Amino acid sequence: MKMSKMYFHTLRENPSEAEIPSHILLLRAGMIRKLVSGIYGFMPMGFRVIRKIEQIVREEMDAKGAQEILMSAIQPAELWQESGRWYAYGPEMFRLKDRNERDFCLGPTHEEIFTDIIRSEISSHKQLPVNLYQIQTKYRDEKRPRFGLMRSREFIMKDAYSFDKDWEGLDKSYEDMYDAYSRIFTRCGLEFRAVEADTGAIGGSDSHEFTALSEVGEGVIAYCEQCDFAATTERAACVDEPFGENETELPLEEVFTPGKKTIDDVAEFLNIPKNKIIKTLLFKVEDEVVAVLIRGDRELNETKLINALGIPEHLLEFADENTVKEVTGADTGFAGPRRLIGVRVIIDSELPKMKNMTAGANITDYHLKNLNYGRDYEGDIIVDLKLMAEGYPCPKCHAEVKLARGIEVGQIFKLGTKYSVPMGAVYTDENMEEKIMVMGCYGIGVSRTMAAVIEQNHDDNGIIWPPSIAPYHVIVTIVNTRDQQQMELAETIYAELTKAGLEVLMDDRDERAGVKFKDADLIGIPVRITVGKKASEGKVEYKLRKESEIIELTTSEAMERAITFCFSSKM
Ligand SMILES: [Zn+2]
Incomplete structure (x- = not known):
């Protein structure tokens, strides 16, 4: 190609809206053009890169026996209603109506569509397993689109769906995809880690995320240098450290703590360590109020909370001031586990084992000392709610965990029967018995991979x-x-x-x-x-x-x- 003939327009200045290197450089090099917030077009040179990544993806998918198809980005609501996700997906889904008022969406993912094809065309065990994939434009109406191709509302994705006779078959399909993904990202020149991940809105049992290591990444992964543990912080199980387990239970005591609303304030004022204080967080889930109790020095892992409540992510919101007043009878900052009326209480697994804790008294300007589980408060759900942090013990070997930031470029899921049961994806086995298909799904952010490669491969002068x-x-x-x-x-x-x-x-x-x-x-x-x-x-x-x-x-x-x-x- 001769540059004198090429459609090529660089920017002299750094674009003001771009904050991270890949976004700045893609715009400056004229590889992408912004249409509106979170929506970009690819110019000739940028599109060549996209096509090359796609080609690598194709070669590695095809090598594992997966077959490429192309489905519509527009999807009818009925299929999503069948799987139960029309309601669960939330405001990230672009929804639209046709001229006859029929509901549609712009596909954020395609589990329903692929399951629908397979259930209507496959009926015998002889036709399984099948792995179909496509490389296609996807849509998510992000609350805060940013960082260019990193978190955009329209993006190019490779999504694949495997259908097997049983779980052993799925294990093999999953392993094949794990292997293909490792080869794809290696060929793209990325430094990455495959880590255990939460299954989120997609659902299912096991999942791995492929994370390109980068300081600008929005994801955080936890890993251990002493063993093979590696997981997203959302997913990482935390070890309970209930020190003071053998203390004698002291009598409950109400203490005056005027204006001391934060964990730091209370710790300083009462001269107690933060890990002897219970942090009480109040949330609203539709009409219900939920109280979450966790040690004062820990951070709440919202993903674990959402999973414990079994609700879609978008339904969880912090309780407003009025609600807090209503259920605690006190100003914000003095909530605690005692005398909470009509509130479901979710407790981090470490608290019940700890003695003589301090928490808000549900009275303005007062806290309670020497709270003991069972005697003074109880919970409806007891579960690990801790967010993994640097230096916490590894859940496998108890060595100190390290954290690193990264960009999620791919994720693979063992869906199991999450979609095949509600949507009736069945086949007849050798004995003519009807069986449920076992599914997996596998995504790669193609346009995001392009951005991730730039994050790892650039200098002051460019890409x-x-x-x-x-x-x-x-x-x-x-x-x-x-x-x-x-x-x-x-x-x-x-x-x-x-x-x-x-x-x-x-x-x-x-x-x-x-x-x-x-x-x-x-x-x-x-x-x-x-x-x-x-x-x-x-x-x-x-x-x-x-x-x-x-x-x-x-x-x-x-x-x-x-x-x-x-x-x-x-x-
Ligand atoms: Zn370890």
């Missing part, structure tokens, strides 16, 4: 694409386009490298060399061959985008190096 997904492998930069010798040599290099199977960009624009070098760095082409004054001697400059060194080589040496470099980099 540094790995050759496997670079829009072009080599850029031939001509210093002076009015010099006939330079033009001719560049054309030769262009033709020969193209013949060798590389994708070559030729910067033949009538611009200063400095501008061309800047653009080459910004768009991140892995190899740059500069044709300048020494063209008459058959010499060029060779530079890798990821290195600062510029080497003078003969034309054939430079081409040989470019070919070796690009083909050896897991293309």
